[in-house]
Amino acid sequence: MKTQYFAATSLDGFIATEDDSLDWLFPLGDLNDSGYPEFIAGVGALAMGSATYEWMLRNSERVAAETGSPWPYVQPAWVFTSRTLPIIKGADIRFVKGDVRPIHEDMRVAAGTRNIWIVGGGDLAGQFHDAGLLDELIIQIGSVTLGRGKQLFPRRVLSPTLRLVSVRQIGAGMAVLRYEVCKSGGADAA
């Protein structure tokens, strides 16, 4: 069982525009070619921050048109927020806040032998990393730059913490980099 941050980024390190748009992402390639189907099949629990969840809320019709459901995940999900947010119909969600460590333990129990997916955003993935709980980063780098936006991973992680284990090209629009997090390495919050 691994805890994985799987996300797509622009070449200059942003996972969304500053106003939380992902419209730049969708023309870059087909999700089915990205390794996502194999990845999600191995996921037993997932976590996301409130901005990511609110994107799902705002785009529920689009998500439903593409996946058949306004909430595309069958796995139990933990949404980090200090606010009260509406529940998407059919979603297996619990709203949580604060220290990621006890929540990770609940996720681990729910996931069993399968993996935990930290969907994003970048700071939430960083919180799991700060606690020594992140095992892998699987990053799809799109052939675009955004100039500004929501950061991929707002942490300072110095060599040799991240070990690059694979690189895969998906057409002209994307490269997928997979990193293992070496737990003996150092990490300082930026």
Ligand SMILES: NC(=O)c1ccc[n+]([C@@H]2O[C@H](COP(=O)([O-])OP(=O)(O)OC[C@H]3O[C@@H](n4cnc5c(N)ncnc54)[C@H](OP(=O)(O)O)[C@@H]3O)[C@@H](O)[C@H]2O)c1
């Ligand atoms: N390209 C990709 O693959 C990808 C992947 C994931 C997300 N995204 C997009 O990227 C953007 C991410 O937005 P973001 O960077 O703002 O991150 P986010 O993690 O989605 O949301 C951040 C918010 O989550 C809440 N939160 C985070 N940690 C918490 C904690 N420990 N306890 C309580 N609340 C906590 C806080 O808001 P409140 O307390 O105010 O609720 C915080 O402001 C979204 O637009 C999303 O759609 C893209």
